[in-house]
Amino acid sequence: MDKLRKIINPPKNSKLDTEHLKALPVETLVMMISNHQEILDQLQQQQQQTENHHQLLEQLIQQQQIHQQEIERLKSIITGTTNSSTTWQYSSLDRRELPLFELYSCLQDAGLPLGLGEYVQVIKALQVGFGLPNQQGLSRLCRALWVKNSEEEHVFNYHFSKIIRVNSASFSDIAKTSTQQSTLHREVAYVEKIIAQTTRKGLIGIATMSIILLTALIGLKFFPNSQETSLNSENSQTTELEETGDPDSEEFSTPEPVNGEAFLRPESEKSSQPESPSPTKPPPQNIPQVSVVLLSSLLGSMLLGTGVSWLLLQKVTVAKKTQPDDGIDSGSTTKTNISRPEMNTIGREDIQIAETISKTEEQENAVASAKALGQNEYFPLTRRQMKQGWRYLRQNIREGPKVELDIEDTVNQIGRQGLFIKPVMRPSRSNRTDLVFLVDQDGSMVPFQSLTQRLVDTAKRAGHLANASVYYFHNCPVNYLYHDSLRQEAEPLKSFLNERFSLRTSLVIISDAGAARGSVNPIRIKKTKAFLTQLNQYVRYLVWLNPLPQERWRHTAAGEIAKFVPMYEVNRTGFQRAIEVLRGRYKPITKRLEVLP
Amino acid sequence: MVTALDPELTYTGKKQPKPGERDTRTNRPLFPYLPSKDIIEVVNLAIFLERPLLLKGEPGCGKTRLAQAVAYELNLPFEAWYVKSTSRAQDGLYTYDTVGRLRDGQLAANKLLKSEDLNRISDPVTYIKWGPLGRAFKSERRTVLLIDEIDKADIDFPNDLLLELDELRFVVEELDQEIEARFPPIVFITSNDEKDLPDAFLRRCLFHYIAFPEHERLVMILQGMFPETSEELSNKAVKRFLELRYEMQKLGGFTTKKASTSELIDWFRVLQRYPKDEALSKLEGKLPFASVLVKSWEDHQRYLQQTEPDLL
Numbered sequence: 001m002d003k004l005r006k007i008i009n010p011p012k013n014s015k016l017d018t019e020h021l022k023a024l025p026v027e028t029l030v031m032m033i034s035n036h037q038e039i040l041d042q043l044q045q046q047q048q049q050t051e052n053h054h055q056l057l058e059q060l061i062q063q064q065q066i067h068q069q070e071i072e073r074l075k076s077i078i079t080g081t082t083n084s085s086t087t088w089q090y091s092s093l094d095r096r097e098l099p100l101f102e103l104y105s106c107l108q109d110a111g112l113p114l115g116l117g118e119y120v121q122v123i124k125a126l127q128v129g130f131g132l133p134n135q136q137g138l139s140r141l142c143r144a145l146w147v148k149n150s151e152e153e154h155v156f157n158y159h160f161s162k163i164i165r166v167n168s169a170s171f172s173d174i175a176k177t178s179t180q181q182s183t184l185h186r187e188v189a190y191v192e193k194i195i196a197q198t199t200r201k202g203l204i205g206i207a208t209m210s211i212i213l214l215t216a217l218i219g220l221k222f223f224p225n226s227q228e229t230s231l232n233s234e235n236s237q238t239t240e241l242e243e244t245g246d247p248d249s250e251e252f253s254t255p256e257p258v259n260g261e262a263f264l265r266p267e268s269e270k271s272s273q274p275e276s277p278s279p280t281k282p283p284p285q286n287i288p289q290v291s292v293v294l295l296s297s298l299l300g301s302m303l304l305g306t307g308v309s310w311l312l313l314q315k316v317t318v319a320k321k322t323q324p325d326d327g328i329d330s331g332s333t334t335k336t337n338i339s340r341p342e343m344n345t346i347g348r349e350d351i352q353i354a355e356t357i358s359k360t361e362e363q364e365n366a367v368a369s370a371k372a373l374g375q376n377e378y379f380p381l382t383r384r385q386m387k388q389g390w391r392y393l394r395q396n397i398r399e400g401p402k403v404e405l406d407i408e409d410t411v412n413q414i415g416r417q418g419l420f421i422k423p424v425m426r427p428s429r430s431n432r433t434d435l436v437f438l439v440d441q442d443g444s445m446v447p448f449q450s451l452t453q454r455l456v457d458t459a460k461r462a463g464h465l466a467n468a469s470v471y472y473f474h475n476c477p478v479n480y481l482y483h484d485s486l487r488q489e490a491e492p493l494k495s496f497l498n499e500r501f502s503l504r505t506s507l508v509i510i511s512d513a514g515a516a517r518g519s520v521n522p523i524r525i526k527k528t529k530a531f532l533t534q535l536n537q538y539v540r541y542l543v544w545l546n547p548l549p550q551e552r553w554r555h556t557a558a559g560e561i562a563k564f565v566p567m568y569e570v571n572r573t574g575f576q577r578a579i580e581v582l583r584g585r586y587k588p589i590t591k592r593l594e595v596l597p
Numbered sequence: 598m599v600t601a602l603d604p605e606l607t608y609t610g611k612k613q614p615k616p617g618e619r620d621t622r623t624n625r626p627l628f629p630y631l632p633s634k635d636i637i638e639v640v641n642l643a644i645f646l647e648r649p650l651l652l653k654g655e656p657g658c659g660k661t662r663l664a665q666a667v668a669y670e671l672n673l674p675f676e677a678w679y680v681k682s683t684s685r686a687q688d689g690l691y692t693y694d695t696v697g698r699l700r701d702g703q704l705a706a707n708k709l710l711k712s713e714d715l716n717r718i719s720d721p722v723t724y725i726k727w728g729p730l731g732r733a734f735k736s737e738r739r740t741v742l743l744i745d746e747i748d749k750a751d752i753d754f755p756n757d758l759l760l761e762l763d764e765l766r767f768v769v770e771e772l773d774q775e776i777e778a779r780f781p782p783i784v785f786i787t788s789n790d791e792k793d794l795p796d797a798f799l800r801r802c803l804f805h806y807i808a809f810p811e812h813e814r815l816v817m818i819l820q821g822m823f824p825e826t827s828e829e830l831s832n833k834a835v836k837r838f839l840e841l842r843y844e845m846q847k848l849g850g851f852t853t854k855k856a857s858t859s860e861l862i863d864w865f866r867v868l869q870r871y872p873k874d875e876a877l878s879k880l881e882g883k884l885p886f887a888s889v890l891v892k893s894w895e896d897h898q899r900y901l902q903q904t905e906p907d908l909l
Binding site: 113114115118121124125128130137140141143144145147148149150384387391394405407410411414420461462464 | 635638639641642645646648651695696699703751752792793796799800802803804805806
């Protein structure tokens, strides 16, 4: 750098005058030229280097700008505005500024099985250009990568709308794209539209007919009277007409073209009225006046009645139309208030919401299932734990006739014997678990209905067992067991014992055993004991699951019953112990005798 | 790290086979497949992220045919693995013909084999038969692999495929060799949702639920499959079909089997054989050819008796 500076700023004394230069010989002049030339070359080189540096600098600046723009763009997508009004302070990329991280962590907390790989994949896809144009696209992208069934879809929609801070209108737009719900609603909406159209047409027809009749009546009324009534009565009548005319204009404003014509007729009547009776001066006749007044008031009230009922009908059809349509704005939600209480109870049942035809709003569904899926504290066992427990019961054992070729053993035998005489056969594997649930229904078990339902459901669907059947009883099964939860299809206990239960059956009784009632009921204990002794002879393994925690069994019938049947509460350890019993490893806990005095 | 979308491997759903075109391998006629925009997007996402795509939907909505359509458009080799209840994951990778080897060993011991065969039998590779997944991994290009109806198989089946789908490699024990996929296959997995799939498996897949198409799309599908028919007939048939579907849903609930797209296509195939006016008049009255659409005795009684009072 010093050399450079010396070259750029040469010392002053080396500069010679042209006079002195002319005196110098040619060689020195040539040498001076070459010196200057060298310096010039060096300067040019330096110039080029700095130019390269400049270019690099420009490129770096450009890259920075590009990345900055990307971050801005992603953030603007998240906030939903192209010019984000919020100020983002970012000196270094903080965890909070990572795109979609909030949504991702929310979903993780809600119970969706998401790993870091899934988040990275979404970012990768975003970088390339998926999910960009609007929120629906982004929602679709996240759903494809993070949501694996319909329950998770509800949860996802709920959290997505909350975090991406949209108003309720576009929430339902996003929910609209969620396919499983929208297919049902779309189809229903399409056909209901057709129905609504036809009913509206019918209503319009009725309305026009009634208008025509009324105007005809009024006309008939007034033409014979016009010769008799005085100006006073005319005025009163015209005012009456105006009164009846105004409700007309209010009620029948919407089907306009038809009404326009009908409306013109009373107008023309009115206009013709003042002209025709004016030349005549009829004597006042009170009695027909009164009757006319009565009749016109009657007609007016009839008109009002039909108009109001027609409006109500319209409202109902509009409500029916907008209900399945999901593209509802907050204004029209008030219209669906009529059937809301029923919807709530349907929506808050177990997560098989997709299977019920519920015309609930997406939000209701999402909130209910978000709570149920996210807060695992609501159920003492998570669905996953239940599934894993039931799967543990699978016995894929080799049983029966030997039909399969056991290759390894054959080869080993050949190795031992030196000759291949006969192949070694083995029986084939089969899934042979037979799981039977006996569920106590109604009464004290009402608060635990969803828990029992979930236990049975996971065993049936996700347990991959050969057979998982459910039968119901109330408090204590004496003579009959029921096939359905409403306890209407009865079957005698004896037929169960003889035909249904085999020595392969594992039986699970889910009942509070009187613990919920809190008292010792000796009759119940006796009956249950008799039932259990009978069962034990017919069934392989027997276990009792009690939805109430163990502390609540003391001093109740459950405590007594627990003495002669393995009874466990429905939490992780209890459930695991129950599964152990069902696999044949029953270890009576000596501690239990200490708990119950 | 940021790689752009490969334009050659982008599925647009626009390239359709011409009428009369046949599949080169199986010689069966090919029909156009008209996917919705959601499906196109998610297929491209799966191709880009190199993850399997899990498809669920009503039976007959076109899950299996999507994979074939993608293979046709992108002009890639197509491998199909139709899973049965007895399928094992190992069979999809490779099968080792132990019995054949034993037989050859016996023949060689009894000196019944020719000398050139002796070289062959000493190499265990001759007894390895590659399954669909194995072939997809060994191929020289990205293959489209379809694993059809994965929920039919036992629960161990998807669990056994985790390493193969995740890291795209498997070990052949008999050869003591590791086969790794040079070009990651595009995997489509279909499920009928009869049984739950394990979470570890679901985590590795993308998920899409194929919705039942709307009126316009159904008409497009019919026009694509039967180009000579009039649009009026297609419209009317689709309208009638959707009404039937609505009835089925209303009366039976969300979970009953409703008439699906493939049934509509079969029904329409019969209908379009008639001259246009006759077909239109048939659609006015009782549901024609109901046996194609209505599959249970209850439904039969319900719908065939319901339509008659409408003739006013």
